[in-house]
Amino acid sequence: MTTSFARTIVDEWVRCGVAAAVVSPGSRNTPLTLALVRDGRLRVDIVLDERSAGFRALGVGLASGRPAIVCCTSGTAAVNLHPAVVEAHHARVPLLVCTADRPAELRDWGAGQTIDQARLFGDAVRWYHDPGPPELAVDAAAASARWRSLAARAAAHASGPPAGPVHLNLPFREPLVPTGAPLVDAPGRAAGAPWVRSSTARREPTNADVARVAALVRAHPRGLLVAGWGAGVDPDVADEFARAAGWPIVADPLSQLRSDAVTCSVSTYEALLRCEPFAHAHRPDLVVRIGAPVTSKVTNALLDDVATILVDPDDAWLDPRHAAQERLGVDAGALLGALTGELTEPDAHGWLEGWRYAEQRARDALDHVIDDDLACEGRIARDVAASVPAGGALVVASSLPVRALEWCMTPRAGIRVLANRGANGIDGFVSTAMGVAGAHPGPVVALCGDLCLLHDTNGLLGGVALPAVTFVVIDNNGGGIFSYLPQNELPEFEALFATPQSVDLVDVVRAHGVAAERVDLSALPKLVAGGSDAARVLVVPVDRATAREQHTRIWAAVATAVA
Numbered sequence: 219m220t221t222s223f224a225r226t227i228v229d230e231w232v233r234c235g236v237a238a239a240v241v242s243p244g245s246r247n248t249p250l251t252l253a254l255v256r257d258g259r260l261r262v263d264i265v266l267d268e269r270s271a272g273f274r275a276l277g278v279g280l281a282s283g284r285p286a287i288v289c290c291t292s293g294t295a296a297v298n299l300h301p302a303v304v305e306a307h308h309a310r311v312p313l314l315v316c317t318a319d320r321p322a323e324l325r326d327w328g329a330g331q332t333i334d335q336a337r338l339f340g341d342a343v344r345w346y347h348d349p350g351p352p353e354l355a356v357d358a359a360a361a362s363a364r365w366r367s368l369a370a371r372a373a374a375h376a377s378g379p380p381a382g383p384v385h386l387n388l389p390f391r392e393p394l395v396p397t398g399a400p401l402v403d404a405p406g407r408a409a410g411a412p413w414v415r416s417s418t419a420r421r422e423p424t425n426a427d428v429a430r431v432a433a434l435v436r437a438h439p440r441g442l443l444v445a446g447w448g449a450g451v452d453p454d455v456a457d458e459f460a461r462a463a464g465w466p467i468v469a470d471p472l473s474q475l476r477s478d479a480v481t482c483s484v485s486t487y488e489a490l491l492r493c494e495p496f497a498h499a500h501r502p503d504l505v506v507r508i509g510a511p512v513t514s515k516v517t518n519a520l521l522d523d524v525a526t527i528l529v530d531p532d533d534a535w536l537d538p539r540h541a542a543q544e545r546l547g548v549d550a551g552a553l554l555g556a557l558t559g560e561l562t563e564p565d566a567h568g569w570l571e572g573w574r575y576a577e578q579r580a581r582d583a584l585d586h587v588i589d590d591d592l593a594c595e596g597r598i599a600r601d602v603a604a605s606v607p608a609g610g611a612l613v614v615a616s617s618l619p620v621r622a623l624e625w626c627m628t629p630r631a632g633i634r635v636l637a638n639r640g641a642n643g644i645d646g647f648v649s650t651a652m653g654v655a656g657a658h659p660g661p662v663v664a665l666c667g668d669l670c671l672l673h674d675t676n677g678l679l680g681g682v683a684l685p686a687v688t689f690v691v692i693d694n695n696g697g698g699i700f701s702y703l704p705q706n707e708l709p710e711f712e713a714l715f716a717t718p719q720s721v722d723l724v725d726v727v728r729a730h731g732v733a734a735e736r737v738d739l740s741a742l743p744k745l746v747a748g749g750s751d752a753a754r755v756l757v758v759p760v761d762r763a764t765a766r767e768q769h770t771r772i773w774a775a776v777a778t779a780v781a
């Protein structure tokens with residue numbers, strides 16, 4: 219019966235559009251492991267470390283928008299999925315978590331590898347369910363209805379909106395391997411359809427919403443469209459709105475709006491807003507924000523007390539600075555599109571033109587200094603983003619890489635920029651990028667720090683069988699980001715915050731059977747652009763202190779250029 223159950227739910231998940239699974243080895247999850255592999259229609263990756271496995275499945279969901287299954291045994295194995303579950307929850311990434319368990323009669327009686335797995339991930343899941351062990355006697359009709367609706371419901375909750383993790387705790391009784399007993403055929407719907415079709419539409423803006431916001435936009439010619447991760451708007455729609463409103467777009471690379479096709483997009487806002495006179499003269503009086511706040515602290519601080527309209531299709535309350543005067547739980551593309559039709563007097567005050575002029579000056583100054591042989595994270599991020607082949611995905615790590623990209627990335631079209639920004643962890647990065655590569659149709663490049671790589675070297679297990687991700691690792695021997703914080707002045711800085719690990723990253727990577735080389739900054743763009751048909755790691759050494767000083771030079775040059 220256990221085998222029939224596992225085969226049925228896997229078939230149902232395939233009908234629901236699930237295409238990938240990540241399995242960590244164990245005994246208790248044998249029924250589901252065998253069903254996933256023997257079904258033959260899923261991409262199944264075997265990943266030893268459950269923490270890595272969770273992020274691997276997360277990466278698939280991040281790239282494809284469709285949930286991947288992660289399946290593990292009981293006990294601490296299940297607990298190790300928690301970081302990925304938390305990230306999926308905050309970042310709204312679909313994920314189907316299946317933890318195997320002992321049946322109830324063995325829980326809390328000292329059975330091996332048995333812990334309390336009920337609601338293990340707390341509120342960080344869209345749905346938790348424990349269906350109990352598959353029944354001993356069930357007819358085909360009941361099996362179809364019970365098992366298939368369980369699987370279809372789990373997939374529906376994971377897909378959202380809002381997308382996120384679902385936890386199925388699945389107790390299996392022994393025997394865990396197929397017994398040869400006849401299987402229960404639990405047929406699905408005709409023509410491969412899912413057992414339950416779920417559709418939960420997102421709210422479209424009403425005419426009243428559009429009229430109210432349009433009036434506000436018209437009344438505030440000095441406005442900004444701010445776009446962070448999760449903005450979820452077609453670049454043309456955002457640009458048409460911006461032109462009609464006469465507003466620039468502050469475009470975090472993670473918004474997917476930092477594109478040369480988006481004429482109103484501003485890429486140099488970090489440097490511009492660090493320049494006091496510019497920031498003072500360019501203070502907006504209204505912000506419409508789509509998606510999460512941008513990464514830049516300087517920008518967010520400046521927008522602190524500016525009236526803000528938050529647009530989030532899932533109605534999330536992403537307002538850490540308590541700046542919102544209005545929230546709209548609607549599809550941002552639909553709202554911006556409708557607003558464009560209501561706006562007629564573009565840039566009568568030269569506000570947008572002023573920003574665009576500044577952007578151009580700042581861009582030239584920034585590129586000019588960087589090309590003056592700088593060796594800092596900003597240059598690496600800029601060059602890597604420019605070199606990712608068209609159609610590719612750039613996965614960027616938290617800490618300095620995501621900020622360096624925000625500071626320096628030149629607008630360009632044709633790539634997706636992805637990151638784990640739900641909880642901003644530096645964990646699980648290698649695995650996330652591997653997961654992205656398993657689902658993204660084009661080449662995948664991943665940019666991370668040295669500590670971030672070391673945090674998930676287990677993601678490199680698998681060697682030659684791994685997806686062909688090109689990792690660029692900025693080796694500044696420690697947590698460079700902390701040099702930009704007040705902790706930098708503490709006598710304990712190196713020991714407690716920078717924590718240089720002083721390991722040879724190339725050796726570490728090669729020990730996993732993955733190609734690695736130390737590369738010079740000037741060689742990097744060509745190597746990244748050339749792509750690769752196997753996973754490889756390019757380690758770029760950077761001197762932490764020099765790099766910090768060089769970023770200051772960039773900001774000074776931009777300040778001079780727009781003075």
Ligand SMILES: Cc1ncc(C[n+]2csc(CCOP(=O)(O)OP(=O)(O)O)c2C)c(N)n1
Pocket residue numbers: 595616617618619642643644645666667668669670671692694696697698699700
């Ligand atoms: C899982 C997790 N642990 C700890 C942190 C705190 N943290 C933030 S940045 C950082 C250092 C990262 O160093 P590295 O990856 O080398 O990047 P760099 O800042 O040098 O570019 C740490 C430990 C975190 N964000 N996530």
Ligand SMILES: [Mg+2]
Pocket residue numbers: 667668669692693694695696697698
């Ligand atoms: Mg570092």
